[in-house]
Amino acid sequence: MILVLRALGVGDLATAVPALRALRAGHPGEELVLAAPAWLGPLVELVGGVDRLLPTDDLGPPPWPVPPSAGRSSHGAPPWSGPAPEVAVNLHGRGPRSHLMLAGAGRLVAFRCPPAGHADGPDWDDDEHEVDRWCRLLDWYGIPADRTDLALRRPPPGRLPAGVTVVHPGSKVEAKRWPADRFAVLARRLADRGHRVVVTGSAGERELAARVAAGAGLPPSAVLAGRTDLGELAALVAAARLVVSGDTGVGHLATAYRVPSVLLFGPVPPARWGPPADRPWHRVLWAAGEDCAAAPGVGTASGWAALPVDRVLAAVDEAEETVRV
Template sequence: MILVLRALGVGDLATGVPAIRALRAAYPDKELALVAPRWLSPLVDLVGGVDRLIEADGLGHLRWSGPPPELAVNLHGRGPQSHHMLARVGPRRLFAFANAEAGHGDGPQWRADEHEVDRWCRMLAWYGIPADRGDLALIRPGAGGLPTGVSVVHPGAKAAQRRWPPVRFAAVARTLADQGHRVVVTGNPGERGIAAEVARRAGLPDDAVLAGRTNLGELATLVAHARLVLSGDTGVGHLATAYATPSVLLFGPVPPAHWGPPPGRPGHEALWVGPRPPGDGVAVHPALAELDVPAVLTAIDRVTRARAPAALPVQPAPSAGRWAEAARSP
């Protein structure tokens, strides 16, 4: 078995896709198990090539009762905690960044200044496994009755400093609606208040607020069949990249050179005004606050004029039952 740790969020899984696919190609006859949060299972199905999902949320104890895996791969972080988590299951070999504190001298050195996609491709290359940094496309699910051709406005983000002000999202949404876009506002259940505020200020109907009404699989489906995505530096932006859906992404504390769409992809723009003082960590980050509505609308005009999204394969909606069964027998 090949055991792969990536127990993080949507963007983290999306940026790890080239590395996961490289491992699948390098070990075609081995079972590949991914350690990740259960709620990511619809997205794991859209990656393809993963045989089993083993539930873990963060770096707590990993339930393990089977024989030691042949290989464990740390796609989670630099260690030592993630290294220790994998070492406890007794793999014959560990692929990871070198970390003296974890007692792991093998592997390349961690670099803070590289794109998240390139980081894991470089680590695997050190171990002789080539990975294609451009292999980011997810399987496109069928629409399944969800609206298609919508413009997705996603105002939420996990950290307050990465949230562009709702009044500005609303101004953009109103302009898009005036231009004939069918705008929907997405988010998780905790972001429904922000989404409702954006929709109200933009003059959108109540049914345009989809925050809290879609699960992860449905959100991926919306993005896969969308006309446009506007969001901050969060997971929805990575879904837009994966589906070649035109997108404008707004960055603040973290530069897009680390987490934005890889270069050379028409139809995706990451807006960032450059390094700024860090701010207080509570209010919107100064770099994000400097982005104004006209700049965002201009970028939207550019990406919507870019080439049409490439055709991607279609598969049925993910089956939650498959993962529920797999997770019971690690």
């Protein structure tokens, strides 16, 4: 068994797709098991090649306690039961806790972490792109990975409309949220241009999505936040005309399905989490970058809020023009 730990969110899973595909190709006869939250199951199916999802929900949010098998006093446990895996791959972090969660496996593929007793592996680089990070890790262990292999399987058409423009104002990280009133103005102006706008989000973001839709003059039926599971959200994005979102999972779905997108980055540079730079139909605006260099307070909350709607609309035009050419 090859056990891979990636117990995070949508964007984290999407950026790990090339590494997961490389592990599948490098171990064709082995069972490939992904330790991740159960709610990611529909997206894991769209990655393909994963034989089994091992839910990490009972572990609680990281950082996790160190398991007794790692030689520390703790009430934790490894994310598997029964025989230890032949190979464990840490696509979760640099350690030591995530490394020690996998202690007991026959072999650990992970970044170098002497505090966890793991002197093997390459050194961590804070500044590299998340996709490149995990491809480099596997390359170091002799498993070639293709960083361009980002596509997800296309879900079958469902109950949701096709050809819509997806506006996603939320993020689990508050600092990554462009102001809701600006999203509302943007959605209204997109609708005035003939876009069929829907507003997505998690169940916890339904009030935010409703506020954006109301400010845009959209009907309540345009609010899909909390009304889709992850598989339905992927299907919605796969068949969309356009996606506008912050630095969050929906943007990675647009990348996976090659759907034109405008992604708004605030505190985190797109060089670490953005779409491939060679795809002009994905446009990135970074509040700390040159696109907003004239805005006051760049790099701060006020600079993030100062990202103008007109600049976002211009990026929409640029993204859609690449599709028409």
